[in-house]
Amino acid sequence: MFRNQYDTDVTTWSPAGRLFQVEYAMEAVKQGSAAIGLRSKTHVVLGCVNKANSELSSHQKKIFKVDDHIGVAIAGLTADGRVLSRYMRNECINYNFTYESPLPVGRLVVQLADKAQVCTQRSWKRPYGVGLLVAGLDESGAHLYYNCPSGNYFEYQAFAIGSRSQAAKTYLERRFENFTDSSRDDLVKDAITAIRETLQGETLKSSICTIAVVGVGEPFHILDQGTVQQIIDTFEIAAEQEGPAAEPDAATGQDTAVEQGAAADQGGSTDEGVAPMDI
Amino acid sequence: MEQQIKSQNRSCTEAILARYGKAPFFFFFLLRKLKIQICGIKSFASQIAVLIFLLGRPLVLITMPKQQANWSPYDNNGGSCVAIAGADYCVIAADTRMSTGYNILTRDYSKICKLANKCVMASSGFQADVKALQKHLAARHLIYQHQHNKQMSCPAMAQLLSNTLYYKRFFPYYSFNVLGGLDNEGKGCVFTYDAVGSYEKVGYSSQGSGSTLIMPFLDNQLKSPSPLLLPVQDAVTPLAEAEAVDLVKTVFASASERDIYTGDKLEIVVINADGINREYMDLRKD
Numbered sequence: 001m002f003r004n005q006y007d008t009d010v011t012t013w014s015p016a017g018r019l020f021q022v023e024y025a026m027e028a029v030k031q032g033s034a035a036i037g038l039r040s041k042t043h044v045v046l047g048c049v050n051k052a053n054s055e056l057s058s059h060q061k062k063i064f065k066v067d068d069h070i071g072v073a074i075a076g077l078t079a080d081g082r083v084l085s086r087y088m089r090n091e092c093i094n095y096n097f098t099y100e101s102p103l104p105v106g107r108l109v110v111q112l113a114d115k116a117q118v119c120t121q122r123s124w125k126r127p128y129g130v131g132l133l134v135a136g137l138d139e140s141g142a143h144l145y146y147n148c149p150s151g152n153y154f155e156y157q158a159f160a161i162g163s164r165s166q167a168a169k170t171y172l173e174r175r176f177e178n179f180t181d182s183s184r185d186d187l188v189k190d191a192i193t194a195i196r197e198t199l200q201g202e203t204l205k206s207s208i209c210t211i212a213v214v215g216v217g218e219p220f221h222i223l224d225q226g227t228v229q230q231i232i233d234t235f236e237i238a239a240e241q242e243g244p245a246a247e248p249d250a251a252t253g254q255d256t257a258v259e260q261g262a263a264a265d266q267g268g269s270t271d272e273g274v275a276p277m278d279i
Numbered sequence: 280m281e282q283q284i285k286s287q288n289r290s291c292t293e294a295i296l297a298r299y300g301k302a303p304f305f306f307f308f309l310l311r312k313l314k315i316q317i318c319g320i321k322s323f324a325s326q327i328a329v330l331i332f333l334l335g336r337p338l339v340l341i342t343m344p345k346q347q348a349n350w351s352p353y354d355n356n357g358g359s360c361v362a363i364a365g366a367d368y369c370v371i372a373a374d375t376r377m378s379t380g381y382n383i384l385t386r387d388y389s390k391i392c393k394l395a396n397k398c399v400m401a402s403s404g405f406q407a408d409v410k411a412l413q414k415h416l417a418a419r420h421l422i423y424q425h426q427h428n429k430q431m432s433c434p435a436m437a438q439l440l441s442n443t444l445y446y447k448r449f450f451p452y453y454s455f456n457v458l459g460g461l462d463n464e465g466k467g468c469v470f471t472y473d474a475v476g477s478y479e480k481v482g483y484s485s486q487g488s489g490s491t492l493i494m495p496f497l498d499n500q501l502k503s504p505s506p507l508l509l510p511v512q513d514a515v516t517p518l519a520e521a522e523a524v525d526l527v528k529t530v531f532a533s534a535s536e537r538d539i540y541t542g543d544k545l546e547i548v549v550i551n552a553d554g555i556n557r558e559y560m561d562l563r564k565d
Binding site: 086090093 | 414
C-alpha cells in the first residue's frame with residue numbers, strides 16, 4: 001500500500017493523477033474508532049464507539065454539539081476534529097448573530113469542505129486527518145453528511161466510518177430503506193445495533209458507546225448513559241427470548257458477517273486502481 | 280406675488296450677510312482704509328464676492344463661526360428598569376413603553392432579556408444599542424456553554440457584561456443596565472451598571488428615565504442600615520417574594536404619574552429556584 005515516489009508533499013501529483021497525502025489522510029480516518037449516523041425524515045441519530053487509550057484513562061470525546069440543530073461525530077485524529085467543531089460552532093454563532101436564524105446544514109458542510117480543500121493545496125499545510133459525520137435539521141428536513149479530509153462531502157441516508165465500520169455499513173445497507181419512516185426510538189435502536197456490529201463480539205454496554213439525537217422539536221443532545229443502557233437492555237431481553245432457538249443461526253450468521261467483512265476489505269485493496277476520491 | 284419674487288432676488292450684500300455675517304465687511308473696510316482695491320471693481324459687495332471666490336476656504340475659516348455636528352448616533356428611547364434581590368428570589372421589572380423625543384414609538388416593547396438560566400437583564404436607554412448588546416452577550420454565552428458544558432452563573436455574566444461595555448469605552452453602548460438573578464448558592468443578586476461598565480453588586484437598583492423618582496423610594500423601603508453597624512446585615516432584602524413584587528408594582532405606578540417616558544405596561548420577571556416566571560400589569564397610558 002506504499003506509493004513512495006510521489007507521496008512526500010501534499011502538492012505533488014502522482015503520474016496516475018492522485019494526491020497520495022490526501023489519500024493517506026483518509027486512511028487516518030479508517031484508523032479511528034467507529035462512528036455511525038442514520039436519519040429518518042424527522043430525526044438524525046449519531047453513534048460512536050468510545051475508545052480509551054488505556055484502562056486508566058477516560059475515553060475521547062467523539063460527538064460534539066455544534067448548535068441546537070447540528071451535531072457532529074468524528075473519526076480519525078480527534079484533535080483535528082475538536083478544532084473543526086470549534087470552527088463549526090463559531091460559524092453557527094456568527095450566522096445566527098447576523099441573520100437571527102439557524103445556519104442551514106448544507107451551507108455549513110460546504111464551508112467545512114472548502115476549509116479542508118485549502119489544506120490539500122498548500123505546501124505548508126497538511127490535510128485534516130478526520131472524517132466528520134454532520135447531522136442536522138433545517139427547513140428542508142433532516143440531513144446527514146460525511147465530510148472527507150479530501151474536501152469532498154456527501155449526503156447519506158446512513159453511513160459508518162472508522163475501524164470495523166464495514167460491518168456496520170453492511171447492517172445499514174440491509175435496513176436503510178426503512179429508515180425514512182422510522183420512529184425516533186426505532187432509529188436509536190438501529191444505531192445501537194449498528195454499533196454492536198462494529199464491536200464484533202465485545203459485549204455491548206452503555207459505557208462503550210455514545211448516542212446523540214437531533215430532530216423536530218428535539219435539540220441536539222447526547223443521550224445519557226442510563227437511557228442508553230435501558231435501550232440496550234430491552235433488546236438484550238428480546239435477543240435472549242429468541243436466544244436458544246436462534247443461537248446456532250446467530251453463530252453461523254456472525255461467521256458469514258465476518259467473512260463478508262474480510263472479503264470487503266480484500267475487495268477494497270484490489271480496487272487500488274480506482275482512486276478513493278473519485279467516488 | 281411680486282413681493283415674493285422680489286425677495287428671492289437677494290442682492291450680493293444680503294447674500295454675504297446671510298452666509299458669513301458681518302465679518303467680511305469689516306475685513307473689507309480695513310482693506311479700503313489701506314487703499315487696496317480688488318480687481319478694479321467699483322461695488323464693494325462685488326469686491327467681497329470676488330475675494331471670497333478667490334480665497335474661498337481660508338476666508339471661511341477665518342470668518343465663519345465653528346459649526347457643531349447636528350447628527351447624533353444616539354437616541355434615548357426612555358423607560359425605567361428596577362431589580363430587587365431577595366433571599367432566594369430576584370425580581371426584575373421594566374415598563375414596556377418605547378419613545379423618542381415627545382412621541383411614543385410603541386407601547387409594547389420588552390426591555391428585559393434572559394441571558395442565562397438564572398440571569399436576566401433589563402436595560403433602558405437607546406434600544407438599538409441594547410439589542411446589539413443582548414445579541415453580543417447571547418453569542419458569548421453560547422461559546423461559554425460549548426466550552427464549559429454548563430450555563431453561566433449570574434456573577435460570571437455580570438463580569439462579562441462589564442467587560443463588554445468597557446470594550447466600547449470610546450463609543451459606548453447607550454444602555455443603562457440592571458442585571459438580576461440567582462448566584463451559585465441560590466441567593467438573589469442584583470448588579471447595576473453605568474453606560475461604560477462600572478458595576479456593583481447591590482440589593483436593589485433602578486435605571487432609566489424614572490430612576491430619579493424610583494431610587495429614593497426604594498432607598499426608603501429597602502435600604503439596609505449601615506454595614507458599620509453590627510450585626511452586619513445582608514444587602515438582600517428580607518421581604519418575601521410577593522411583597523417584593525407588590526413593591527415593584529407600587530413603585531412603577533408612582534413613577535408613571537410623573538415621568539412621561541414611563542407607562543403603558545409593566546413587565547415583571549421573577550427568578551427563583553423553580554425557574555423564571557413572567558407577569559404583566561397595566562400602567563397609565565398617558
